[in-house]
Amino acid sequence: MADASNIGWLRERLKLSQAIEPGDPAGLLDWLEQRRKEIPFSAELIALHDVAGWQQTANGNIVHKTGQFFSIEGVRVRSAPGVREIAGWDQPILTQTEGGVLALLCRETPGNGIEFLLQAKADPGNIGYLQFCPTIQSTWENIRGLKGARPAAFAELLDASPNVRLIYRSKHNEEGSRFWQKTNENMILFVEDAGLLAIDHLVYRWASLSQIKQMILSDNVVGPYVRTIISAL
Structure with missing residues (x-):
């Protein structure tokens, strides 16, 4: 504060x-x-499979080989009517x-x-x-x-x-x-x-x-x- x-x-x-x-x-x-x-x-910009040091795990997430930095995972969203434009969606999201x-x-x-x-x-x-x-x-x-x-x-x-x-x-x-x-x-x-x-x-x-x-x-x-x-x- x-x-x-x-x-x-x-x-x-x-x-x-x-x-x-x-x-x-x-x-x-x-x-x-x-x-x-x-x-x-x-x-x-290059293709994701050409990015050095990053790899895809068995569940499809993208992580750095050291386990550090951020990861790319999936998120599933559900929303009450009127809160957002649609009731729900799936998307990739950065986690850290x-x-x-x-x-x-x-x-x-x-x-x-x-x-x-x-x-x-x-x-x-x-x-x-x-x-x-x-x-x-x-x-x-x-x-x-x-x-x-x-x-x-x-x-x-x-x-x-x-x-x-x-x-x-x-x-x-x-x-x-x-x-x-x-x-x-x-x-x-x-x-x-x-x-x-x-x-x-x-x-x-x-x-x-x-x-x-x-x-x-x-x-x-x-x-x-x-x-x-x-x-x-």
């Missing part, structure tokens, strides 16, 4: 920030477009034992007020691949340092620290038509001294709330999780 005193404090700081924070996101948009041209990332963390780090500077640290994250299904996403957008498996994967950057800030003030923490459902009873923990973390952070400026950019709101009006620039997190503000 949100800490009423901390989220109230940040809302007051955001009100004061409006007088000085940058509102034009042109520089951020130019940077994102340049990074889209530079990153060595590509994706294409654990959800993930979606966290935005923020700071306050004398010149720009409150700023949020956005990650330019590449995902295969994105148009343009890169979109501005939360600072931390990761499964718990990667946060714990899943074998073969790089641990999520800034994951150490999820633990209590004198340099981090927890503003907001709440679980939210993933899209229920695609995911089976999966939730993600949404968080806002205020960093008292952002100078202590090791930031890769080829991946991360600070942005004001005004800039984020402006970028949301552009096509395929801001990922949906950022919108969910800032809705608490």
Whole structure:
């Protein structure tokens, strides 16, 4: 849940920030477009039987050979009249034992007020691949340092620290038509001294709330999780 005193404090700081924070996101948009041209990332659709590392079980479910990540199973739905368009249906659905963390780090500077640290994250299904996403957008498996994967950057800030003030923490459902009873923990973390952070400026950019709101009006620039997190503000 949100800490009423901390989220109230940040809302007051955001009100004061409006007088000085940058509102034009042109520089951020130019940077994102340049990074889209530079990153060595590509994706294409292939047949399911060609997907490496995944296999079909005896009951037809699709799972990873390690038993980690998500699975594809079937769900049968029955609905009372008027609740949905039809009385029932069968469909594939993604299942996962654990959800993930979606966290935005923020700071306050004398010149720009409150700023949020956005990650330019590449995902295969994105148009343009890169979109501005939360600072931390990761499964718990990667946060714990899943074998073969790089641990999520800034994951150490999820633990209590004198340099981090927890503003907001709440679980939210993933899209229920695609995911089976999966939730993600949404968080806002205020960093008292952002100078202590090791930031890769080829991946991360600070942005004001005004800039984020402006970028949301552009096509395929801001990922949906950022919108969910800032809705608490």
